[in-house]
Amino acid sequence: MTAEPFPPTLREVMLRPWWLGMLVFALVVAAVFAWLGQWQLGRAIDTSPPAPGATEQVRPIADVTAPGAYLPEPLVGQRVEVAGSFVPGDFLVVSSRFNDGQQGYWVTGQLRIDAATPTSLAVAVGWSADRAVADAAASTLNADPGGALTLTGRLIADEGPVAPPRGAADTEMTRMSPAALLSWWHDTDELAVYRSYLVADAGEPLVGGLVAIDSPAPAEGSSVNWLNIFYAVEWAIFAGFAFYMWYRLARDAWEKEVEALEEAQAAGAAAHAD
Numbered sequence: 001m002t003a004e005p006f007p008p009t010l011r012e013v014m015l016r017p018w019w020l021g022m023l024v025f026a027l028v029v030a031a032v033f034a035w036l037g038q039w040q041l042g043r044a045i046d047t048s049p050p051a052p053g054a055t056e057q058v059r060p061i062a063d064v065t066a067p068g069a070y071l072p073e074p075l076v077g078q079r080v081e082v083a084g085s086f087v088p089g090d091f092l093v094v095s096s097r098f099n100d101g102q103q104g105y106w107v108t109g110q111l112r113i114d115a116a117t118p119t120s121l122a123v124a125v126g127w128s129a130d131r132a133v134a135d136a137a138a139s140t141l142n143a144d145p146g147g148a149l150t151l152t153g154r155l156i157a158d159e160g161p162v163a164p165p166r167g168a169a170d171t172e173m174t175r176m177s178p179a180a181l182l183s184w185w186h187d188t189d190e191l192a193v194y195r196s197y198l199v200a201d202a203g204e205p206l207v208g209g210l211v212a213i214d215s216p217a218p219a220e221g222s223s224v225n226w227l228n229i230f231y232a233v234e235w236a237i238f239a240g241f242a243f244y245m246w247y248r249l250a251r252d253a254w255e256k257e258v259e260a261l262e263e264a265q266a267a268g269a270a271a272h273a274d
Contacts, residue, residue, distance in 0.1 A: 007261050013254040019246075026246040030239040037235030044228035055079060056217055058152055067119050067192035071157045077218035081152045082121060082198065084113040086145035090185045091125075091138040096174040099127045099214045105134035106176065107210060109141060110185045111151065111198070118190060122178040122197040123151065126210030137208030153200040154215045 013019060061080040065071050090110035097106040106124045113119045125141070128134040161180035164172040173180055178197050182188060202212030 007258040008254065010251060010254045013257065014250050019250045019253075022246055022249070026242045029242040033235045033239035033242065037232045037239065040228045040232040040235060044225045044232060055154075061113075061121070061155070061194075061198075064155060065194065065196055067194050069195060071155060071196040075155065076157050078155050079152060080155050080198070081150060082111065082113055083148070083150045084111045084121070085148045086110065086123075086141070087112050087120070087186060088145045089142050090181075091141040091145070092171065092173070092181060092184055093131070093134045093138050094124070094173045094176050095131070097124075097127060097176075097213075099129075099211070102129055104129040105131055106213065107134050107138050107141065108176070108181060108197075109145065110181070114148075115192075117192055118187075119192040119194075120185070120188075121194045122176070122181050123153070124176060124197065124199045124213055126200075126206045127213045128210050130209075133209045137206075137210050140207050151198065151200050153198040155196050155198055156215075158195050158197065 014023075055075075055078045058079045058081050061082045064075055064078050064080050087110040092108050094106045094108055097104055105128050107126050107128070108122055108124050111121045111123045113121055126137065128137065156176070158177050158179065159175040161173075161177040162175050164170060165174065171184060176197055178193055178195060182191075182193055185191075199213050199215040206212065
């Protein structure tokens, strides 16, 4: 009588070359996930956050950003100083602007900066609750933009251009976007333009009933980015899941093998009984 084979243990199945190879693969996958989690964790904590009140120290614009460059998050709202002169004919109105909670309009202009190469910065110079007042102020400034001047104000990131609302004029703008303003400016050949824009301080008397734009200091941000920490935890879970998948697949293979062996033994016993 032939001795019936014993079913393999789970440990024996896991130590087979195929499943050892799969374990190595799971280790590689888990290592990649662990590295991604470490990377996210490193980005989650700002080891050198800006000092409190740093955005309120007026700095030359060249020390903060460059034409065409994106404004880093810690520098959004930074107060800067810039010298230049406004370009006549390039004062435009931007709608959907709020001042102390009241909706209205900004009058914006192209400030041609004193630089070695032609460089411009979009500047929001004033606000009005009335569109007619804003349009009249823009017309006045287009006719006489004044001479050279030095402006201080708060540097804000581009809001991104959007298409005009349905039925509105082509020049209608609801977002403050230097890219959108550039398409309506004059004398733009080989012109370098800042991606960010300036909300000018209330300095010189504002023309045509415009009032100063309310531009409070940005809130002090936390040095911990909880979203990145959440992502780091996710990657750690994925790393653990790689091991779990290896274990689950190996266990499924073992259970199927044991089940097949038991069925074969049962069939053999039935044949002998017959």
